[in-house]
Amino acid sequence: MSDHVSGKWLQRAGLAQRTGCNLETIRYYEKIGVMPDPPRTASGHRIYDDSHLARLRFILRARELGFAIEQIRGLLDLVAGGTQTCAEVKERTERHLADVRAKIADLRRIEKVLASTAAQCSGDEVPECPVLKALAS
Amino acid sequence: MSDHVSGKWLQRAGLAQRTGCNLETIRYYEKIGVMPDPPRTASGHRIYDDSHLARLRFILRARELGFAIEQIRGLLDLVAGGTQTCAEVKERTERHLADVRAKIADLRRIEKVLASTAAQCSGDEVPECPVLKALAS
DNA sequence: CTACAGTCTGTAGCAGCTACAGGCTCAAGA
DNA sequence: TCTTGAGCCTGTAGCTGCTACAGACTGTAG
Structure with a gap:
């Protein structure tokens, strides 16, 4: 099973390499259903094509932007159903943006x-310390 | 077993109430060893005193400031060993501060x-959307 | 004496991976 | 042809920091 059939299909390692995704993470995404169960060779090896590549890239980009898996699943479902509208996606994005801003505010307070x-x-080199005092107060 | 012996000792619910800590979290902290195994009544009920109260408050304050449990354990160990110095604590605090700032930077990029x-x-109400395009690209 | 609140224990679940162990398959070199 | 080794397969456990539940017991008030 050569991996060199250019641009046609991939095995797990190929998909991982092309996306920068961890090998095990791909299997995890399949298990939780954000990636589809891929077709298999006779001996059970997974076969991926460009659609898997595109979907995985979508997921990874969304994760980089801090979207939760369930939010990503929602976006993918919208698109798969053909029911997505810019209005809906914008709203979801802005809800997530609000979460991100809340986290930033929290961290800035801590900072x-x-x-x-x-x-x-x-x-x-003295035992008294303002940090410890603040924590103990 | 009355809970009203003022300022003398507490049961789990009393400790939780005085610190705002979740009941189960106290047990969790004991299990992982950041809180000591407390003495018990004959029937096995936990008994807490002011030292437990102070230690739990320390932990909760540190958690609020984003310190990881292991870092908190480290700080508590320093103090318990009497080996803490302002220099050491300051260094640990600044390391943590650097982590916090890195997280802020990350979130700001996302934002x-x-x-x-x-x-x-x-x-x-159109299917084309810049957000989806950015994720799919 | 009974009802009920409170406590006890162990365990499972959350998110989002990551990393094994133990077994199979496949292709290339001797 | 046989062997070696890389790569794949599966299930499962671990990470952080809790939180929640079930099922049993205890302690107190009416």
């Missing part, structure tokens, strides 16, 4: 506290 | 991509 507390540290 | 892509959406 401020950490930075200002650490700034009070002498950094000396 | 920018999401915002700018969503801004290109017409928001109309």
Whole structure:
């Protein structure tokens, strides 16, 4: 089973290599159903084509943008059903954007506290420490 | 077993209530060893005192600031061993701060991509969508 | 004495992977 | 032709930090 049939089909390692996805992650995506169960060779080896490649890339891009798997599944279902509209997708994107902004706000609050507390540290070899004091208070 | 012996000792629910910690989380912290195995009544009910209260508050504050459990365990070990120095704690805090800042940077990158892509959406009831295009590209 | 709130234990589930072990298959070299 | 080794297969366990449940027991108030 040569992997060199250019642009025709791939095995798992080929798909992983072309997408940068971890080998096991592909199987995981199939198991949870965001990637379809692929066809197999007689001996059970998975066979992927360009449609799998495209779908996996979609998933990976969405994950990079912080979309949860269930949100991605939703987007894929919309497209698969042909029922997607820009209005709907925009709304989902903006909901996710709001989540991202909330996380940023949370982290910035944390950053401020950490930075200002650490700034009070002498950094000396003494047991007293403003950070510990803040945590213990 | 009355819970009203003021300021002397507490049961699990009392500790939870005073710290805002979830009941089950306390047991979890004991299981993983960041909280000590508390003494028990004859019938096996946990008994907590002010030292447990203080330790749990320390843990919860540190968690709020995003410290991982293992980092918190490390800080608590330092203090318990009496070997803590401001220098050491400051260094650990700044390492964590760097992690937090890296996460913020990551989320801001995501935020920018999401915002700018969503801004290109017409928001109309049409199947074409810049967000989907960006994910599929 | 009974009802009910509270506690006890172990275990499973969440997200999103990642990494094994143990067995099979396939192609290339000797 | 046989062997070697890479690659594939499966199921399952582990990671972080909880949270929730079931089923049994205990302790107290009426």
